[in-house]
Amino acid sequence: MPSPSTHTLPVSGGRLYYEVRGNGPLLLVVGSPMDASHFAPFADALASDRTVVTHDPRGISRSALDDPAQDSTPELRADDVAALLVALGAGSADVFGSSGGAVTGLALAVRHPGRVRTLVAHEPPLFGLLPDxxxxxxxxxxxxxxxxxxxxxxxxxxxxxxxxxxxxxxxxxxxxxxxxxxxxxxxxxxxxxxxxxxxxxGTTRYLPDIPALTSGPSRIVVGIGAESGHLATYRTSTALADRLGTQPVEFPGDHGGFLGAPRDFADALRKVLTG
Incomplete structure (x- = not known):
């Protein structure tokens, strides 16, 4: 697999490091706090038929901030991803978000709805949706x-x-x-x-705008790990799917299933994106 091309993008209050690999429809893989390096095997597995973009979230690893004491919110991270799409010359893209990156993706779909075709929000830690x-x-x-x-x-x-x-x-x-x-x-x-x-x-206290998500142009899919039943993010994911009036889609493994089985996870994501 060829090495990805690496880039740095000026964003509000800092600089965003990102990587591009593969060819085909554009797919953004978003983490928080995980940086691009954690997604490399997964992105490689997708790059045969997708242009896959990964990045370091603001303040993490190679994405430096002008003010290191600035808090990172889902809204700020969503605006960074929107700026990344502009830099790529892309009107829209599919988005896979993991954990806090799934929260970023939900904020992106609300704040920049025309930018997101399908969002797969895998186990977002939205504690505000829980009874407790x-x-x-x-x-x-x-x-x-x-x-x-x-x-x-x-x-x-x-x-x-x-x-x-x-x-x-x-x-x-x-x-x-x-x-x-x-x-x-x-x-x-x-x-x-x-x-x-x-x-x-900021990530765990984020409350998604459910009416905006259900009425907006983006297709929202909630992902859940086949082995995540014991995790708090299983509860938050099922709660989100219930609010959206959908059923969660099962992916291999648990919260970090794309780490242990990147090819199987990539195949499961392809089915969701083309389904």
Missing amino acids: AAARHAEVDDIVATYHRDGVGAAWAKFMSAAGFDTGDGEDDGAPVAEPSAQPSAQDLANSERFFAHELL
């Missing part, structure tokens, strides 16, 4: 407070437990959500600090 929203928000508040008090490792341990992941001995070393057992690099730690200090609250 207040308790879930309190958990997130505690995770953020733990980060400020005790650091990244302690915050990840609480995050993974609250999300429903099996944390084994309860200890975590500060790695990203998708790779809880990996030894974190300096960049991983910086991204984690950014996530807990400036991103997690």
Whole structure:
């Protein structure tokens, strides 16, 4: 597989790093806080028949901010993706969003509805849609407070437990959500600090505009992992699908299924996008 072309785009308050690979209809793969590198095998698996664009969200990895203390909201990230489409000369695109990236995709469909053909929102952590929203928000508040008090490792341990992941001995070393057992690099730690200090609250407190989504031109598909039944994002995904009046579509694996089985996950996504 040829290496992707790499680019940097000026956006409001910073610069956005992105990668382009493949040929065919345009597909944006969006994460938050995960950067482009985590999606590389998945994007490669899609690039045989799609032009796949991945990027580092604002303030993460190679996407630098003028003000590092600026919070990252779904609305700001959605505007970044819209600016990316303009830079690509694309009127619209299909979008696959994972976790916080799914929340970005929902904000994009509301704020820039003509830009999104089909959005596949895979397990967005929309705690405000749950009956126990207040308790879930309190958990997130505690995770953020733990980060400020005790650091990244302690915050990840609480995050993974609250999300429903099996944390084994309860200890975590500060790695990203998708790779809880990996030894974190300096960049991983910086991204984690950014996530807990400036991103997690805005993402989990986002409330999608359901009437705008159901009446808008974008097709919205809620994705859910076949092995995600024990996760908090299973509940938020089913709640979103219920609000939209649709049924969630099952994908291989759990919350990060595209990491463990990128080709199978890519095949499942193709079926949704062409269905």
